[in-house]
């Protein structure tokens with residue numbers, strides 16, 4: 001079965017819209033983009049459009065590519081104390097001369113709606129209440145949408161970035177899966193992926209996961225987004241793996257829309 005991330009995300013945003021209409025305070029999100037990265041421009045515009053649809057106040061801050069790290073940090077410091085703003089997101093990648101960690105670490109932890117600040121990451125590891133990063137949170141909701149219990153399952157996460165792989169693995173562990181994390185030095189990858197009842201792939205390599213690497217009836221969550229001459233594809237050979245998996249997310253239309261829905265949820269939860 002194909003997991004329809006678009007439909008699940010739409011249902012979540014519809015519920016949020018209703019919730020927002022009943023709030024006394026209108027939630028506010030500030031989006032910062034530095035430079036001209038075309039992907040970042042598309043993503044920030046999608047977020048802006050969704051905020052408008054839902055009744056979330058959105059402030060877009062577009063900074064020139066030659067802005068300094070201090071410029072970005074000063075802007076964040078102002079937004080940290082602005083009462084209309086409940087969430088701040090910085091579109092990644094940033095230009096090379098700007099240190100991403102210094103920028104993220106400036107965001108007030110309670111406004112860090114991407115859940116990337118070390119304090120929120122620490123709370124995630126310790127299973128304390130904090131802000132959970134959007135893509136990993138979306139992956140878990142997609143797995144839950146299958147109705148299959150995570151507890152007791154063998155979960156394999158391919159990729160260990162702070163953005164996706166690592167937090168997904170932590171969330172799966174919190175949900176009582178037995179988790180294996182694979183990465184570029186894992187040898188051979190197939191020995192691990194074949195054991196997975198739940199397989200989450202967040203690498204950025206088209207066709208990395210082929211049907212022979214997947215266990216019969218597994219849940220396969222493809223986080224990868226790769227622009228190829230055949231259009232947008234994930235890390236999983238979707239056409240062949242879908243014949244073997246129990247559930248699989250498509251690209252596009254799987255994890256992507258859920259990431260945006262989880263961002264909106266994180267903003268509303270700040271009120």
Ligand SMILES: NC(=O)c1ccc[n+]([C@@H]2O[C@H](COP(=O)([O-])OP(=O)(O)OC[C@H]3O[C@@H](n4cnc5c(N)ncnc54)[C@H](OP(=O)(O)O)[C@@H]3O)[C@@H](O)[C@H]2O)c1
Nearest residue numbers: 135159160161164183184202203204223224225255256259
């Ligand atoms: N759908 C969404 O909303 C969404 C959100 C975020 C990201 N993404 C996409 O998800 C993908 C991953 O993003 P990311 O930020 O996590 O990327 P990243 O920071 O580049 O991390 C990639 C991870 O994959 C591992 N890796 C590389 N080659 C491998 C191989 N041959 N076998 C096994 N593991 C391998 C790397 O291992 P090492 O640690 O050993 O280097 C690393 O841990 C990208 O395509 C990105 O565009 C999608």
